[in-house]
Amino acid sequence: MAGQPINPTLKMVLEFGPLVLFFVGYLRLRDELLMIGGQEYKGFIVVTAAFIPLMVLSSLALWRLTGHISKMQIGTLVIVILFGGLSVWFNDERFFKMKPTILYVTLGSALGVGLLKGQSYLKLMIEELMPLQDAGWMILTRRLCVFFFALAVANELIWRTQSTDTWVYFKTFGLSLAMFAFFMTQARVFQAYALPDAEVDDAE
Known part of the structure; x- marks a missing residue:
């Protein structure tokens, strides 16, 4: 399955889609304070929490469609999960x-x-x-x-x-x-x- 061709437009959507959605979500929620589970979160934190699973899903989709994911993509995903998760966990x-x-x-x-x-x-x-x-x-x-x-x-x-x-x-x-x-x-x-x-x- 490795090295299968993928539509360039679909590839671009999967690679940059999460970042674009993060940007759009931030613009919509940047001035909001949301109460979740008894804790108050800024819009930035909420958008960050949504960004993490989007990155995971887009990476899995790329791997599923192409049979390959680069070491650089894996490293990026790990850092997103780690530091994004810390921001959400500590609300910081x-x-x-x-x-x-x-x-x-x-x-x-x-x-x-x-x-x-x-x-x-x-x-x-x-x-x-x-x-x-x-x-x-x-x-x-x-x-x-x-x-x-x-x-x-x-x-x-x-x-x-x-x-x-x-x-x-x-x-x-x-x-x-x-x-x-x-x-x-x-x-x-x-x-x-x-x-x-x-x-x-x-x-x-």
Whole structure:
């Protein structure tokens, strides 16, 4: 079942749908205080509680449809469950706001450890998405390692100094656009170190 093709639109909906619903839910409930089980919760916490099962269901759907889920997706899901759950359990939005920081520090550190060993752990995580020569993977890994740490710093600055509204916009649009812009700027690496078609076929 591994590697089954999936409609690109459906894939995008499953990957970004939970984040979009989180954003929409936050806009609707951000000024609300809801009484649940005798405890008062801000709209942010309620939306966070709904976001966690949405992420789990979308990840399971992707795995069911494609027969595959990347290590990066698994790691992201674990961190969402952990820090989202802590926010709900302690009724404290700070845990969920720290989630991107922990995620990017974890990813950056993992890539850094691999680089110290002369390996590209990025290749191990997403090789099936971007077939590249080893030299290309090393260049991309070094750049992405630095980029992940930069995103972690940016998230810390935003959530600690700005309003919750600003952080939600940053998380929903800023981080996604930053990742998109990063990979777009790496076009020369993809072109220069792309594997010949024959090698791609052999790898598959």
